[in-house]
Amino acid sequence: MLKGKDFTEGVKDGFPIFLGYFTTALAFGLLTRTSGFRFVEGVLTSMITFAGSGQFLMMNLYNAGSLLLSIVVSVFFINSRYIFMASSLSQRLENPRSVPGRLMCGFGTVDEVFTVASFKGHKLSYSYMAGLILTSYVGWVSGTAIGYAGGTFLPEVVQKAAVITVYAMFASLLGSETRRGVKALLVASVSALINSLLILVAGLSTGLSFLISMIIATITGALIYTDEEAGIE
Amino acid sequence: MNKIVLIVSCAAVTLLPRIIPYFASSALSKLPRFLRKCMMLLPVAALGALIFPLALTDFSSQWYAGLVGVAAAFICSLLKGPMILSIIIALISTTLMLLV
Numbered sequence: 001m002l003k004g005k006d007f008t009e010g011v012k013d014g015f016p017i018f019l020g021y022f023t024t025a026l027a028f029g030l031l032t033r034t035s036g037f038r039f040v041e042g043v044l045t046s047m048i049t050f051a052g053s054g055q056f057l058m059m060n061l062y063n064a065g066s067l068l069l070s071i072v073v074s075v076f077f078i079n080s081r082y083i084f085m086a087s088s089l090s091q092r093l094e095n096p097r098s099v100p101g102r103l104m105c106g107f108g109t110v111d112e113v114f115t116v117a118s119f120k121g122h123k124l125s126y127s128y129m130a131g132l133i134l135t136s137y138v139g140w141v142s143g144t145a146i147g148y149a150g151g152t153f154l155p156e157v158v159q160k161a162a163v164i165t166v167y168a169m170f171a172s173l174l175g176s177e178t179r180r181g182v183k184a185l186l187v188a189s190v191s192a193l194i195n196s197l198l199i200l201v202a203g204l205s206t207g208l209s210f211l212i213s214m215i216i217a218t219i220t221g222a223l224i225y226t227d228e229e230a231g232i233e
Numbered sequence: 234m235n236k237i238v239l240i241v242s243c244a245a246v247t248l249l250p251r252i253i254p255y256f257a258s259s260a261l262s263k264l265p266r267f268l269r270k271c272m273m274l275l276p277v278a279a280l281g282a283l284i285f286p287l288a289l290t291d292f293s294s295q296w297y298a299g300l301v302g303v304a305a306a307f308i309c310s311l312l313k314g315p316m317i318l319s320i321i322i323a324l325i326s327t328t329l330m331l332l333v
Binding site: 162167172227 | 234237239240242244246251255258259266267269272277281282286288290291292298303304306308309311317319328332
């Protein structure tokens with residue numbers, strides 16, 4: 001059963017994600033239109049995929065005239081990080097047995113939902129997750145539809161600046177974690193540094209680079225955190 | 234290329250990696266201690282790579298606008314500011330940097 005209080009809390013926590021997704025999705029919607037997708041096709045993409053970077057990658061490769069198979073493989077690679085994120089988040093659920101609950105969480109495990117939920121600091125109820133995921137999803141799908149229909153109606157500088165929303169959210173989560181212990185900043189710096197080097201210097205694709213940085217930083221973290229600090233019993 | 238086939242296959246390779254682990258969660262909870270510890274530390278490890286370098290490269294030649302926004306949000310939250318305040322401050326400072 002849906003618990004109103006938890007659901008409302010999820011909606012509240014999802015509001016910053018809504019803002020970031022809505023503005024990003026405006027650009028995605030416009031991109032689908034300029035790529036020759038019909039309105040339903042553009043909106044359907046966001047409705048059934050619900051993934052920022054993966055969808056942009058799909059459109060870019062489609063426009064470059066790539067083969068279907070190579071697009072699908074690339075999208076899988078950029079999304080492979082979700083295997084780890086979903087595994088991690090699955091350990092934080094209050095009732096890990098519910099099938100519809102697990103399907104919903106799986107559908108909604110995007111980067112932003114994953115980080116916001118992970119830092120809640122207590123077991124997650126499905127009502128909370130439903131509020132968080134639904135709010136983000138509405139922002140993503142409505143943004144795509146409006147972006148397709150109206151283009152990006154925001155002034156150019158606002159549209160450009162809005163890109164910062166999700167990064168500001170991540171930075172804010174990192175700030176709170178750093179207040180709880182400076183080791184968090186150290187672990188995050190490891191992944192930030194490796195990811196920047198791999199992308200900017202070595203020229204690796206974002207998906208692969210992210211995966212490598214995340215794994216190395218996670219192991220570094222596991223070596224420097226005590227079991228208690230990491231929150232395992 | 235059939236667009237519906239494209240859309241549905243891309244959705245499948247996005248959703249399966251997200252959904253399957255939830256159905257392996259009891260096996261995951263029996264993993265060795267070190268790996269379970271890794272799973273708990275994944276969020277903080279992901280944060281760094283989620284921010285850098287994309288927060289800068291998304292602004293291409295005006296990368297400093299991204300840097301200022303991220304720094305403002307981080308400092309605001311270090312000083313116990315709520316997330317929404319971090320976001321508003323980041324939006325304002327990034328907009329200003331884009332205008333100068």
